[in-house]
Amino acid sequence: MYSYSIRTLDELKEFLYQAMRLEHATIPPYLTALYSIKPGVNQDATQVLRVIVVEEMLHLTIAANILNAIGGTPDLTRPDFAVDYPASLPDGETDFKVGIQAFGREALATFLKIERPAQRPIHLVGKGLIHRKTSPHTTALGNDPRHEDLHFYSIGEFYSTIAEGIKYLEAEAHRVGTTIFTGDRSRQITSEYYYSGGGELFAVTDLKSALEATELIIEQGEGDGGGIYDDNEHELAHYYRFDELVKGRYYQKGDQPGHPTGPQLQVDWEGAYPIKANLKVVDIDIKKDPELREAATAFNTRYGEFLQLLTRAYNGQPTLLLEAVPIMFEFRNMILELIRNPLTNHPGKNGCPTYEIPGSTKQAAVTRQAEVRA
Known part of the structure; x- marks a missing residue:
């Protein structure tokens, strides 16, 4: 279906690293939107965002499990790991950018693009990978000359390519009596270390478990085979949870994608703090x-x-993962300290987290520029 195929173990490891970057890249926007909601309003939206943040952490951990299974090394401290917002997603999509902003219509429109199903619009069906209209350097995948035309339509397409690569490389290894699943099994994270209501976290040790892992991520994001639910837990996929908020109505059993017929739900589109989108530390006086x-x-x-x-x-x-989710929600107080307070030099706007990670490539450049100006 796609015009790009993974043919080496190093390529597969790089794709899985980008998968980890991708899953992480969704967490700051979702987390900020969640905590931008004012107390006492938008309880449905609050619940949706809280659950999805936890499941994105699950997906990040699944990607790490697969990378570990094939002998890779998950490293979230690499200078290029954290994206600089607003950013194109690390899976190669370039027709929209993801930013840090308050909960609202604009944020929901972006979230729907992030989680969009792999079913392409008619004008893109059968055309394989989409050629970039922007610089290939807008995403990490484009930094490799071999991938300069790499542009997936959806996260589902990206993970489908990873799954095909896993099948191809394992078949090649099996032909000569070996396997690509040579990683240290003690590094596998299972459900005893991370609880998520939307999917079991299991060890990846062979072809079957690796394919089940990629399928779980695809289904939780966009649904199973064009439907609105995932296959494992029969829970509404991320895309359709966001769609409920946009349409103001719940999906129920038997509904078709885009046409929820359940009870109405209320969304207060003004019920969030007016934060300054994509704020940087240097923007704060x-x-x-x-x-x-x-x-x-x-x-x-x-x-x-x-x-x-x-x-x-x-x-x-x-065992350290047991601390991760509590820390993620500990961020609530730190984020609220920012988003509830106005910015003097940006009238009508409040502060927000900037996610400029110390040691990242972009943050180092910003620091140097600030030192020069000083």
Whole structure:
């Protein structure tokens, strides 16, 4: 179906690293939208976002399991791991960008694009990978000259290519009496270390479990085979949970995609703090808002420590993952400290987390520029 195929183990490892970047890239936008909602309103939206954030963490961990299974090394501390918002997704989609913004219609429109089903619009059916209209350097996959035309339509297409690559490479290895699944099994994370209501976390040790893992991610995001539910838990896929909020109506059994017929639900589109979208630390006036700038910097440091914790968990210390979800929701207080306070030099706008991770490639460049200006 697609015009790109993974043909080497190194390529597969790189794709799985990008899969981890992809899953992580969705967490800051979802987390910020969740905590931007004012108290006492949008309870349905709050529940949807909270569940999806936890499931994105599940997907991140599944991608790490697959990478570990084939002898790779999950590393969330690499300088290029965290994207700089607004950003194209690390799976190669370039027709939209994902940013940090408050809950609202614009945010939901972006979230629907992130989770969109693999069924393409008619004008793109059968055309394989879409050629870039922007610089190939807008995403990490484009940094490799071999991938300069790599552009998937959806996350589902991206993971389908990974699944095909796994099948091809394992078949080639089997032909000569070996396997690609040579990783240390003690690094596998299972449900005892991470609970998610939407899917079991299991060890990846062979072809069958690897394909089940990629399928779980696809189904939770966009649904099973064009339907609105995933196959394992028969829960509504992410795309359709967001679609419920946009349409103001619940899906129920028997509904077709795009046509929910269940009870109405209420969404207060003004029920979020007016945060400054895609704020950077350097945008916060150090003289007029010193405490806000300090809070933004402290959040970034803590978030960097969170990524370090996950890296250790994925590299032989799985019990550390038990701390990850509590820390993620501990971010609530730090985020609220930012989004509830106005920015002096941006009238009508409040602060927000910037997710500029210390040690990242982009953050190093920003720091150098700030030092030059000073």
